[in-house]
Amino acid sequence: MSLLRQGTWRIIDHSTSGLYVRAIDSFATDDTLCAAVGGGLSPAVARAWVHKKTVVMGIQDGRLPYLQKGIDYVHSQDYDCIVRNSGGLAVVLDEGVLNLTLVFPEENGKIGINKGYDAMWELICHMFRDFDQEIEAGEIVGSYCPGSYDLSIHGKKFAGISQRRIRGGVAVQIYLDVCGNAADRAALIKEFYARARGGEETKFVYPEVNPAVMASLSELLEVNLTVEDVVGRFLQSIKSFSDELVSGGLSGEERPVYESYLERIQERNEKLGI
Template identity: 30%
Template structure:
């Protein structure tokens, strides 16, 4: 099932709560779900970011850039979301015995296959000076354009990717550089936060032929075409057509938890 969603800047909590509970829904439906979603002008912080010694100063940087912020209930570090960032979350039910590496390799293969008609090579390796660096960063020519994260619940696996497709990636990187410069003073004694280089990342549209006005939609179609080549079938659905009462309950609980987490943050 393929789900397309758009969240406005003031719907950040809804976006994160939806992502959190779709994994459980895929398990109940016993069908994989691919969620494409965008969230306007928001920095999505990880749980580790909340441990920064001067987080309030960092949050002020985000606000000065006219961005919102939200904390997801997962580890990792902050990423930027705006109209030029395409998020693709894949939720797989009943994946017993599937290793973390195998799950990431599958999504890396999906991305590389989707871009195989272009003269580029997708590499999976950490870009340490990007924001939210990790082993499963995806890059072209040494520049990161995508990051991956994973969630597991019982036998269900969710893999979340973000793709920097179009927009001012230099400005995104500079904002995250400034965020950590301010928030990590004094430096945390145990946790390592990145020294973000705004030049460490790029947009896909700068690497392959994508039209700026329709780049997100073009990337979606490339991914869906690759799914078909891999022998998968899909149907596009709306959230309203697949949710159940348990989804509504879980969603409301997640919203309440996220609101409490936001209330606990220091003032920007």
């Protein structure tokens, strides 16, 4: 049975409120929800979130030889810059990029890594099932933050999926390039790596970003989508996989856990001088 089929889904919509806080807030929030779901304190969670212009680095990016030069460039382009508390590599957030998080209870290790990724892929296919376009999963070489579950149409990537596990909870996150200029976003990351790597050989292989292999859903589906449109599709799809929907932000019990996770992420960023 599909992981998406849940008796109850808890819906949290931060697609508007997220514009007024830094992106580190969302990573602390997802860690909190992961612990809550894993601990049986919350049903499965489906969360939408959007932030203003931010480059979100992965842990490996923090090891770039000239990292500060890359960060300075990002800031010069009027983007915030943070490092998240998980693997993967740099991605771009802005008001045309919708992020979705699904949080499941792990249930004694029954959710394999691929099963979590497959659930998100299934959700995205369901959300856009009215379009006659196949959404494929597989690494798109030349994209930023490449991975085996890059989502693409006609070989052009519009989304990347990551996964995080905490205390018996599984959080699967995706960024969806909904509208705006995907090539410009890719060019920003390309220049970030050029400056932060400085032409030096590194043990870790960072992507050689090619803006031509990335596109927005609006471009690929040839329709003017907005983030609000896609949030609506997200909520309708989640509803179809559930007997009950409940909504609400972090509970009083979850709030101190959130503060603790936020402090950890802030400390990681401070160590890198961000």
